[in-house]
Each structure stands twice: as C-alpha cells, then as structure tokens.
Amino acid sequence: STLEKLNTLSSSLFSSTRPFNLPEQRSRPHAIPPSALLARVQAFLPALEASNAQLEQQRQADPASVDIENVGDDAERFIEM
Numbered sequence: 001s002t003l004e005k006l007n008t009l010s011s012s013l014f015s016s017t018r019p020f021n022l023p024e025q026r027s028r029p030h031a032i033p034p035s036a037l038l039a040r041v042q043a044f045l046p047a048l049e050a051s052n053a054q055l056e057q058q059r060q061a062d063p064a065s066v067d068i069e070n071v072g073d074d075a076e077r078f079i080e081m
Contacts, residue, residue, distance in 0.1 A: 059066045 055066060064070055
C-alpha cells in the first residue's frame with residue numbers, strides 16, 4: 001500500500017543520519033546588554049503616547065479636524081485613493 005511505501009522510504013532516509021548530541025556543558029541564559037535600538041524605542045514610546053493623547057484631545061474638541069477622509073476645498077495638494 002502507499003502508507004507502507006512511505007514508511008519504508010522514511011525509515012531508509014533517516015537511518016543514515018547521525019544522532020544529534022547535545023554538548024555536555026551548555027551555555028546558561030543570560031541578560032543581553034541594552035542596545036542602541038532599545039534606547040531609541042524607549043525614548044520613542046513616551047513621545048508616541050503624548051502625541052496620541054494630544055490627537056485624542058483634538059478629536060474631542062473638533063472631530064472634523066482629524067478626519068482624514070474629509071479633505072477641504074482649501075487643500076492645495078492631496079493624494080486621492
């Protein structure tokens with residue numbers, strides 16, 4: 001049957017491979033020192049949070065001012081999708 005053929009084929013493929021041996025002494029997990037990218041992200045996130053808060057206040061005061069679907073007639077340039 002097809003299953004028997006597949007079983008025979010898979011056993012012949014894996015019989016020639018060497019077993020995987022773990023090194024006797026593995027390295028232990030350790031803390032990675034902070035990177036420049038991490039510092040940039042940590043500086044950016046508070047700025048993003050402040051910007052979102054400001055945008056939310058603007059939305060509550062004047063919802064039309066943050067409506068990106070509403071392009072006024074006075075807009076000189078815009079991209080139409």
